[in-house]
Amino acid sequence: MDQNAKKQAVAKAAIDYVESDSIVGVGTGSTVNFFIEELGKIKHKIEGAVSSSEASTERLKALGIEVFELNEVSNLSVYIDGADEVTEHKHMIKGGGAALTREKIVAGAATTFVCIVDESKRVPVLGSFPLPVEVIPMARSFVARELVKLGGDPEYRQGVVTDNGNVILDVHNLEILNPRELEQKINNIPGVVTNGIFALRGADIVLSATESGVETFK
Numbered sequence: 001m002d003q004n005a006k007k008q009a010v011a012k013a014a015i016d017y018v019e020s021d022s023i024v025g026v027g028t029g030s031t032v033n034f035f036i037e038e039l040g041k042i043k044h045k046i047e048g049a050v051s052s053s054e055a056s057t058e059r060l061k062a063l064g065i066e067v068f069e070l071n072e073v074s075n076l077s078v079y080i081d082g083a084d085e086v087t088e089h090k091h092m093i094k095g096g097g098a099a100l101t102r103e104k105i106v107a108g109a110a111t112t113f114v115c116i117v118d119e120s121k122r123v124p125v126l127g128s129f130p131l132p133v134e135v136i137p138m139a140r141s142f143v144a145r146e147l148v149k150l151g152g153d154p155e156y157r158q159g160v161v162t163d164n165g166n167v168i169l170d171v172h173n174l175e176i177l178n179p180r181e182l183e184q185k186i187n188n189i190p191g192v193v194t195n196g197i198f199a200l201r202g203a204d205i206v207l208s209a210t211e212s213g214v215e216t217f218k
């Protein structure tokens with residue numbers, strides 16, 4: 001089974017967590033793109049979606065799924081999104097597609113976060129995947145120096161502007177042994193919008209596609 005087949009399998013499995021007549025929180029990325037396809041097949045059963053990126057919004061709308069602003073919605077039962085890395089504690093690194101800030105906001109507004117990955121994303125410790133940090137453009141060099149003080153090796157993601165008009169620093173060589181602490185520390189640097197550690201609000205359920213089927217971690 002290739003990686004795309006695994007992404008498709010886990011996307012199908014995530015449909016079980018979508019409640020009838022609800023508004024679904026939708027993440028961003030190649031795994032979620034398969035989920036959006038699956039959601040299109042049951043669109044008559046849901047009220048619509050809240051999206052975490054312009055890219056996902058476009059895909060949802062193209063399938064005829066109504067997209068609501070988060071400000072219009074008081075109750076989001078589930079948020080479904082991929083990850084770049086996920087641990088057994090359901091802590092994640094996200095933001096490989098630069099959508100981390102809106103993802104963290106929509107995830108924070110949802111009762112249940114279901115993380116959908118293929119098994120290649122599962123790691124014992126976060127940090128092999130360079131940690132994305134969204135930064136206000138004028139603060140880029142200052143934030144980079146502060147990240148070096150924390151032991152990282154930040155690299156400016158050339159040519160990328162986030163949906164919020166900001167830039168991304170990818171921080172290499174971090175071994176993230178205490179993700180909750182580091183998430184807070186990086187978020188406290190002036191000029192940082194958010195960072196891609198999702199540990200203070202991790203996933204509630206991880207669905208992981210393997211050769212032999214989709215495993216569920218709660």
Ligand SMILES: O=C[C@H](O)[C@H](O)[C@H](O)COP(=O)(O)O
Nearest residue numbers: 029030031082095096097099
């Ligand atoms: O900014 C992008 C998101 O955090 C994605 O959820 C993450 O990068 C995983 O994407 P993919 O499913 O394409 O590996």
